[in-house]
Amino acid sequence: MNTLVSAPKAETAKPVPGKYLAFVLGGESYAIGVMHVREIIRPLDVTPVPRMPAYIQGVVNLRGKVVAIFDLRIKFGLPMPESLDRACVIVVQAHSSSGATTQIGLIVDTVEEVVALGAEQLDDTPSFGASLGTEYLTGMARIGSTVKMLLNIDRILEDESGPAAGSFGL
Amino acid sequence: MSDQSLLNRLFASLEGELTLVSAGSDQSQFPILDLLGNMRDEAREGDLAECARNAADRMVSIIESGKPFTADDVAWLQDVTAELRSILAPPASASKPAAAAPQAAAPAAPPEAAPAPAADMSVSLNLEGDGELLREFVTESREHLNNIEQGVLVLEERPDDADTLNSIFRAFHTFKGGAGFLNLIPINRLAHALESTLDLARQHKLRVDRPIVELILRGRDLLKLAVDEIEVRVSGSRPNEPFSLAFAALTAEALAVVEGGPAAVVIALPKAAPAPEAPASAPMPEKSAAQPTATVKVETSKLDSLVDLVGELVISQSLVAQDLTSLSRMDPQFARNVAQIGRVTRELQRVSMSLRMAPIRGAFQKMARVVRDVGAKQGKEVRLVTEGDDTELDRNMTEELTDPLMHMIRNAVDHGIEMPDARVAHGKPAVGCVHLRAHHQSGSIVVEIEDDGEGLSKERILAKAVEKGLAAPDAKLSEDEIFEFIFAAGFSTAQKVTDVSGRGVGMDVVRRNVERLRGQVAVSSTPGKGSLFKLIVPLTLAIIDGLIVKIGAERFIIPTLSVRESFRPQAGMVSTVQGRGEIVNVRGRLIPLMRLSQLFGVEGAATDPMAGVIVVVTTGTAVKCILVDSLINRQEVVIKNVGDLVRRANPAVAGAAILGDGRVGLIIDVHVLSSSSFAYADAA
Numbered sequence: 084m085n086t087l088v089s090a091p092k093a094e095t096a097k098p099v100p101g102k103y104l105a106f107v108l109g110g111e112s113y114a115i116g117v118m119h120v121r122e123i124i125r126p127l128d129v130t131p132v133p134r135m136p137a138y139i140q141g142v143v144n145l146r147g148k149v150v151a152i153f154d155l156r157i158k159f160g161l162p163m164p165e166s167l168d169r170a171c172v173i174v175v176q177a178h179s180s181s182g183a184t185t186q187i188g189l190i191v192d193t194v195e196e197v198v199a200l201g202a203e204q205l206d207d208t209p210s211f212g213a214s215l216g217t218e219y220l221t222g223m224a225r226i227g228s229t230v231k232m233l234l235n236i237d238r239i240l241e242d243e244s245g246p247a248a249g250s251f252g253l
Numbered sequence: 254m255s256d257q258s259l260l261n262r263l264f265a266s267l268e269g270e271l272t273l274v275s276a277g278s279d280q281s282q283f284p285i286l287d288l289l290g291n292m293r294d295e296a297r298e299g300d301l302a303e304c305a306r307n308a309a310d311r312m313v314s315i316i317e318s319g320k321p322f323t324a325d326d327v328a329w330l331q332d333v334t335a336e337l338r339s340i341l342a343p344p345a346s347a348s349k350p351a352a353a354a355p356q357a358a359a360p361a362a363p364p365e366a367a368p369a370p371a372a373d374m375s376v377s378l379n380l381e382g383d384g385e386l387l388r389e390f391v392t393e394s395r396e397h398l399n400n401i402e403q404g405v406l407v408l409e410e411r412p413d414d415a416d417t418l419n420s421i422f423r424a425f426h427t428f429k430g431g432a433g434f435l436n437l438i439p440i441n442r443l444a445h446a447l448e449s450t451l452d453l454a455r456q457h458k459l460r461v462d463r464p465i466v467e468l469i470l471r472g473r474d475l476l477k478l479a480v481d482e483i484e485v486r487v488s489g490s491r492p493n494e495p496f497s498l499a500f501a502a503l504t505a506e507a508l509a510v511v512e513g514g515p516a517a518v519v520i521a522l523p524k525a526a527p528a529p530e531a532p533a534s535a536p537m538p539e540k541s542a543a544q545p546t547a548t549v550k551v552e553t554s555k556l557d558s559l560v561d562l563v564g565e566l567v568i569s570q571s572l573v574a575q576d577l578t579s580l581s582r583m584d585p586q587f588a589r590n591v592a593q594i595g596r597v598t599r600e601l602q603r604v605s606m607s608l609r610m611a612p613i614r615g616a617f618q619k620m621a622r623v624v625r626d627v628g629a630k631q632g633k634e635v636r637l638v639t640e641g642d643d644t645e646l647d648r649n650m651t652e653e654l655t656d657p658l659m660h661m662i663r664n665a666v667d668h669g670i671e672m673p674d675a676r677v678a679h680g681k682p683a684v685g686c687v688h689l690r691a692h693h694q695s696g697s698i699v700v701e702i703e704d705d706g707e708g709l710s711k712e713r714i715l716a717k718a719v720e721k722g723l724a725a726p727d728a729k730l731s732e733d734e735i736f737e738f739i740f741a742a743g744f745s746t747a748q749k750v751t752d753v754s755g756r757g758v759g760m761d762v763v764r765r766n767v768e769r770l771r772g773q774v775a776v777s778s779t780p781g782k783g784s785l786f787k788l789i790v791p792l793t794l795a796i797i798d799g800l801i802v803k804i805g806a807e808r809f810i811i812p813t814l815s816v817r818e819s820f821r822p823q824a825g826m827v828s829t830v831q832g833r834g835e836i837v838n839v840r841g842r843l844i845p846l847m848r849l850s851q852l853f854g855v856e857g858a859a860t861d862p863m864a865g866v867i868v869v870v871t872t873g874t875a876v877k878c879i880l881v882d883s884l885i886n887r888q889e890v891v892i893k894n895v896g897d898l899v900r901r902a903n904p905a906v907a908g909a910a911i912l913g914d915g916r917v918g919l920i921i922d923v924h925v926l927s928s929s930s931f932a933y934a935d936a937a
Contacts, residue, residue, distance in 0.1 A: 130917040131726055131807065132895075133853030134903040142895060142917045147561030149893040149909045149917055210545060240898075 098205040098222030098233050099120075106173065109161020110148055113191075113226060114198065114231045121186060123176045124192055126198040127166075143172075143188065150174065152188040153239070157218075169193040177240040185240060200224045205233075258436055260301070263292045264341055265433030265441055271334055272426060278907065285330070286312040291606040292337070301340045308333045343670040350402045355810045369512065374439045376479065377495035378486055383435055390431045391484045397424040398480065399618070401473050405466055406621045412454075412461040421469075422451045428476070440479050446507035447472045453511060468510065472503055556608055560795065563598075563605045565892050568915045609793060610645040613698070616655045617642050620662045624687055627666040634664050634673055634684040641691035646698045647793035653770055654700065654790065657763045661702050661786050662687065664759065669706030669784055679781065681705065696798055696889070697772075697814075700788040709778035711735050736776045740764045768872065768924065771797065771814050799890045801918065802868065802881040804850050805857035808918045810890060810910055811868060811879070815923040819868040819884060826861045835865060837878045844869065846878045847926065852905070858882055875927040888913075892920065 103114035124145070129152055130143040138157035142149050152172060156163060164170075172188040179185060206223045221235045267288045270281040289312060293305035315326055322330075326480035378387060404421040407414060429444035447469055448799040462766055577583065577591055617639045628635035670676075670685035677683050685773065688703040718724040718738040740760045760774075767774050772790030791797060791814070799810035800819075826838050827846060835846040846867070850858030859865040859882045868879045890910035899906055907922035 086744060119888060128916050130909075130919065132899050132903060132919060133855065133906075135899065136902070138899070142899065142919075144565075144911050144915055147558075147565040147893075147911060149911075151898055165413050175413050179897075183897075185898065187898075191339075 090166070098200075098207070099223065100202045100205060102197055102199050103231075104128065104173065105198050106171075107111065107157040109159065109192065110164065111161060112195075112229060112231045113234050114177065114200075115173070115234045115236060117197060119175045119177070119236050121176055124172050124174060124188075126170055126172055126190065140190065142229040145188070147184070148186070149173055150179040150186050150188050152190060154190045155234075155239070157221075158192075158239075175236050177236045179237070179240050183197065187240065189236075189238075198224075200226075200228060260292060260295055260341060261438075262433060262436050263288050263295065264337060265438075266430060267292070267337070268445070269426060269430045269433060271330060272448065274322055274327055274330060276324040276327050277321050282312065282316050282322070286316060292436060297512070300336065304333065304336055308337075359836065373498070374499040375495035376437050376439055378483060378493055379436070380487065380493050384487065386435060387430055387483060387487045388490045390435055390488060391480055393431065394476070394480045395886040397428045398473055398477050399425075400424045402470070403618050405469050405473070407623060408461050409463075409466045409625070410631060415455075418455050418461075422448060422455055425451060437479075437483075439504075440476060443472060443500045443504045443507070444476060445503045446511065450507050465510070468507060470505075472507060475500065475503055551608075555793065559608070560605050560891065561893075563602050564911055565915075566598050567602050568911065568913065570595055571913065572915070574631070605795070606796070607645075607646050609649070609795065611648045611651060612643045612645055613654075613700070614642040615652055616651045616658060617689055617691070619655060620658060620689055621657055623662050624666055627663055628670070628685075631667065632672065633666065633670050635670050636684055636686050637662075637688045637689060638686060644691040644693060644698060645792075646790075647795060649794050650698075650770065650790065650792065653766070654788070654793070657766045657774075657788065658689075658700065658702070660759065660763050661788075662689070665702055665706065665784070665786075669704035669708075670708050690779055693792070694789070696792065697789050698792050700790070701785060702788075703783060703785045705783040708780045708782055708784050709736060709739070709776070710780065714738050736778065739776065740774070770794065771812055773814070794892070796889050796891055797910075797920070798887065798922065800868070800887050801885040801912070802866075803883045803885055804853070804881050805855040807855050808885060808916075809849070809881075810918050810920040811870065812885060812920065812923060813909075815870045815872055817869045817871050817876070819866055822862045822865075822867050823861060837862075839869060839878070842876075844876050844878045846880060847879045849921075850880070850882075852926075870927060871921045872924045872927050877923075877927040879926075890918070890920070893917075895919070 097114065102117040104117050104120050105112065105114045107113070127143040127145070129141040129143055132139065132151075135141070136158075138154050140152040140154050142151050155161075170190060170192060171194045172190055173194065174186055174188050177185050177187055204225050206225070208217045208220045208222050219235050219238050221233045224231045224233055267285065270284045270288065272592070273281045274285070286309060289305050289309040293302050293309055296302035296305060311329070315322070373471050380387070401421050401424045404417045404424070407417045408421070411417070425444050425448040429441055429448055432441040432444055448457065450465065450469065454461050454465070459465065475498055479496075479500075482496045482498070486493045486496075574591055574595060577588060620639075621637050624635050624637040627633075665687050666685070670687070671679070671681075673683040676685065686705050688701070690699075690701040692699055714735050715724065715730070715738075716742075718735070719726050721736055721741070723741055724730065740763075764774050767788055767790060770790050771794075772788060775787045776784060776790070777787075778784035797810075798813040800813050800816050801808055801810050822837065827835055828838070829835050835848075836843045846862070848858075849855070850860075859880075862880055865880050865882050866884055868881060868884075870877055870879060890912070892908045893910060895906060895909045905922050905925050906919050907925075908920045909917050910920055912918045
């Protein structure tokens with residue numbers, strides 16, 4: 084899936100100044116626009132869904148709504164943290180390319196803080212070549228000496244709703 | 254300059270109000286005064302302003318007297334209206350006002366509008382100015398037009414039903430008023446002409462016979478077309494170009510009836526209608542008179558989230574109640590309060606689920622028209638008798654049922670009911686009868702369509718099945734098995750392809766639609782006596798009765814409707830067929846076995862069939878055995894959408910439901926599982 088051309092999304096996925104929720108995923112620093120975040124919850128009892136890609140853990144009951152839970156550490160090949168005590172689920176609102184909105188839950192190591200990012204702190208995603216999966220980022224943000232990766236949540240959903248969803252045909 | 258179109262509109266409204274005026278009533282006094290005042294102000298000067306001013310002055314004195322209209326007042330109003338019309342549209346109606354005057358004796362008879370224009374005027378919409386109003390007009394009009402249709406069908410049976418006549422009249426009147434206000438002139442005129450026709454009937458000056466019913470129905474259909482046209486323009490799915498329909502011809506026809514007067518009509522058309530034989534048993538009465546209860550329109554998404562939340566409340570409540578019982582020192586007062594919360598919660602759940610429910614009447618009413626039209630087209634006399642109109646079911650379900658019902662009703666009239674002479678020859682009444690019944694049965698709704706026609710011909714179906722290669726010529730088939738063929742794709746025994754049916758896209762589509770709704774269709778028939786089709790569908794699409802099964806550590810829900818039986822297999826029942834997987838011998842019938850644990854990759858499930866339970870599921874004609882570890886229980890669950898994400902990756906998951914402990918259980922799509930084409934691409 085890394086063979087997807089990156090030209091069109093360079094236009095659609097520019098980092099936008101504003102407030103971001105910072106979190107840790109597999110030991111790395113990430114952030115996501117607060118406009119996407121609906122709520123942050125403690126991990127719930129997950130019902131696994133057969134035949135889903137490994138990084139979709141299953142579905143949970145979020146106050147009567149059924150929400151799919153993603154573990155992006157598996158998708159991005161990141162290590163699991165030693166302790167899961169501080170693990171949280173960030174419920175985000177993602178827009179698929181067809182315009183429909185879906186709520187999904189992202190399991191993260193821990194949630195840090197909300198940061199305001201100005202235009203001068205934002206950079207486009209540097210190109211590491213096709214082998215490093217940077218297509219799920221809208222860009223990078225510099226906060227002091229640290230760097231946070233800005234997650235493109237819509238792009239993650241797009242992977243799943245694309246024609247080649249996982250390796251399963253009908 | 255005064256605005257001519259506004260004046261025309263005001264005048265149209267005035268004419269509308271006038272139809273409500275009658276001696277001895279004070280209805281419409283204020284609206285008329287208001288309209289006259291507006292006309293006076295708008296016209297500012299000239300004859301029109303003068304005439305309107307005088308009229309308004311007299312209206313003021315009438316209103317101030319505090320008395321209802323007298324016969325003189327009514328006659329005067331007719332004259333004033335005629336005068337106003339002649340000022341507004343001099344050439345066309347100059348010859349008319351005098352003719353209208355004699356009719357003044359009929360207080361509510363609206364004076365004739367200008368003779369129908371020879372050419373059809375086109376209707377153009379002012380979307381910028383009237384967008385919102387037009388939208389409202391469309392919604393309201395649909396309701397009115399439906400009421401009209403229903404009412405006219407009742408009238409056909411009982412032409413003298415004053416309540417029905419009045420309700421149709423009012424519906425036309427309101428419709429006309431709306432059209433006039435929005436300056437939809439041809440629509441307004443047609444509605445007006447039809448209203449006038451009805452008005453004559455209301456005053457017993459015109460007999461409502463077949464031709465009149467036809468006329469009104471045609472008019473109603475044309476108006477519906479017009480409303481459809483407006484709707485597509487308002488919604489923006491089509492450019493806002495003026496449109497024109499054959500309004501003029503129909504308007505002229507209706508006016509001819511009105512002007513032809515009662516006598517001519519009665520003589521020309523002696524009562525051909527089956528009114529005298531209209532059966533007393535016809536359970537149609539009170540339909541139009543059904544008292545409208547106050548309603549509120551609510552977005553379905555809000556309703557859904559209410560149901561979601563109530564479901565959660567039930568779960569939280571039962572968790573609290575469980576915790577409570579484990580508390581050793583229990584305060585009785587506290588326990589009572591918790592129990593009370595439990596009762597209220599359950600009541601709340603019941604009410605919230607019932608919010609979606611509506612009587613099936615709407616769907617049934619549409620059928621009356623179908624029976625009538627199909628019967629008329631084929632020269633058959635058919636009567637529709639409905640029972641259980643008040644049976645409630647999910648509103649979505651009513652909509653989804655309409656198409657299959659319509660199809661089956663058509664079939665019943667087209668294939669079932671014989672021609673009148675053939676019926677008489679067989680010693681049956683010439684008028685055929687189709688019964689449409691609905692009732693609840695153990696959490697489902699049963700809809701029955703019964704005709705007293707010739708019944709299904711086993712021989713013809715079998716011959717056709719053999720011809721189509723569906724059955725062997727020498728096959729020994731039971732009656733049910735033979736009837737089953739009519740649900741096969743492309744199967745029709747109609748001798749000739751008619752307008753309405755016999756094209757072979759029929760019962761298979763019905764069955765598919767009904768199964769999509771998780772329902773079933775059954776048929777039985779007695780030769781010479783008629784056929785009975787039975788639809789059994791759940792009351793709602795939102796809830797299913799589910800069998801909760803355990804596989805490994807996971808729970809899945811199998812819709813009970815497709816479960817035929819379940820049993821613990823005995824040694825030797827399961828055998829492996831080379832290359833075709835496993836089969837189970839169920840009382841001599843060999844049914845393929847699916848191991849859900851393998852298919853779904855669930856770990857820790859029983860591998861030995863003898864340690865598990867076999868659930869036999871059926872969908873249509875396919876039968877499959879599903880191996881599960883154990884059955885947990887059977888309960889009603891609220892279906893939740895799992896989203897495209899899951900459905901795409903695993904089509905065998907139909908949805909999800911929140912189980913009693915608050916966790917999610919997945920609902921298995923038995924149709925997908927048992928379809929022969931289903932297989933995971935990488936399935937071993």
